Structure formats: C-alpha cells, structure tokens
C-alpha cells in the first residue's frame with residue numbers, strides 16, 4: 001500500500017487521500033482521531049489511500065492485465081490506461097467519497113469511516129445506493145486484498161435497511177469470515193456513528209485470481 005517510488009508519477013498521485021482535509025466534518029475528524037489513537041499500540045493500522053493502483057505505471061498495468069485478465073485485455077485501450085484513476089478518488093474534496101480505512105490483523109477486520117458528499121445523492125437528502133455499494137465493495141475488497149492479494153468481487157449481496165442521510169458520517173465494518181481455497185467470504189454492515197442505526201448489511205464472495213484460469 002506504499003506509494004510507488006520514483007519520479008515517473010505526477011505529484012498528485014503521491015497525495016494520501018485518507019488524511020484529514022479541511023472539507024471533513026467534525027464527526028469524520030473525531031473518528032479519525034479515535035482510530036489513530038487505537039493505532040498507537042499496533043492493534044490497528046491506518047491504511048493510506050491514493051488515486052492510483054500499485055500497477056499504475058503503464059507497463060505494469062499492461063503486464064498485470066495480460067497475466068490475470070487476458071480476455072479483458074483484448075478490449076482495453078492501453079493509451080487510456082495512462083489516465084486511469086481509482087473511481088472513489090475522482091471527486092473534488094468534500095463532494096464525493098471521503099473515507100479512511102483502518103485494519104485490525106488479529107480480528108481480521110477493516111473499518112471504513114465514510115462521509116458521502118453532496119454529489120452522491122440518490123433520493124433527495126439520501127446517499128445513492130450505488131455509492132453505498134461502492135464503499136462496501138471497496139471496504140470488503142480491501143479486506144480481501146490484505147488477506148490474499150489479487151482478488152475480484154464475485155458476489156455482493158446487500159440489504160438496504162435504512163436510508164443513509166447525505167453528508168452524514170457512517171462506519172463500514174467488515175469482517176473476514178472464512179477462506180476456502182481461492183474463495184474469501186467477507187461480511188459487512190454500515191452503521192451510524194453512534195451505532196444506534198443499522199443502515200445496511202452485506203455479504204460478499206471474493207475470488208483470488210488464478211493466472212491459469214484465463215478469465
């Protein structure tokens with residue numbers, strides 16, 4: 001999860017988007033500080049977040065795609081790959097996905113503190129379900145990647161139980177339940193900061209990619 005070394009990446013790629021910004025709400029900042037405190041004894045780890053992947057260098061991306069996703073590689077415009085950025089890190093500060101994740105290795109948990117900005121509206125005043133799904137996928141996906149490396153979401157089941165108020169802060173709690181061969185089962189819920197409201201519950205299946213499988 002460290003930034004790629006070297007000068008071949010534009011400066012903005014080096015920015016860690018998981019650190020406090022002026023646009024963060026008081027609740028977001030408070031939770032960040034609480035989790036950073038938990039990191040002091042090493043039980044939790046703060047996960048930095050950039051708007052590129054570890055394979056951002058075009059030749060690395062090409063090598064990755066040809067090795068793991070040969071079918072998809074036939075349809076990908078390699079020039080456009082140079083412009084690729086992580087979906088959730090494409091909004092101006094405070095308008096889209098503001099989030100920070102923490103990892104507990106003993107408990108196999110990833111917690112995401114997430115504030116969905118005004119550009120993520122679905123029903124008036126509420127967060128779009130697709131934005132919630134995106135952040136659930138990112139959180140359980142991070143958990144799966146920490147456990148097994150190169151994985152993809154095979155299945156994501158979501159129960160939307162209560163609407164999430166736009167621009168409120170929520171906690172996305174994920175738990176790695178079990179690993180069976182190449183399959184990782186990870187469950188997740190989305191709660192209000194005071195933990196009184198359960199907004200969403202989800203289960204997911206991730207598959208560790210196998211270069212021999214030619215997907």
Ligand SMILES: CCCCCCCCCC(=O)SCCNC(=O)CCNC(=O)[C@H](O)C(C)(C)COP(=O)(O)OP(=O)(O)OC[C@H]1O[C@@H](n2cnc3c(N)ncnc32)[C@H](O)[C@@H]1OP(=O)(O)O
Pocket residue numbers: 052053086137138139141142151152153154155181182183205207208209210213215
């Ligand atoms: C840097 C920050 C990043 C933050 C994280 C972001 C995470 C975002 C992750 C994503 O959103 S990935 C994008 C959405 N996912 C996809 O596009 C995946 C599309 N699907 C595939 O490419 C393939 O189906 C997949 C790689 C998932 C599996 O293909 P394989 O050929 O490798 O698996 P295979 O068919 O051999 O199945 C392996 C096992 O999984 C089981 N399986 C596969 N898909 C399943 C499914 N959908 N439901 C239930 N079981 C499934 C399958 O039955 C089998 O079980 P057994 O081993 O017990 O026989």
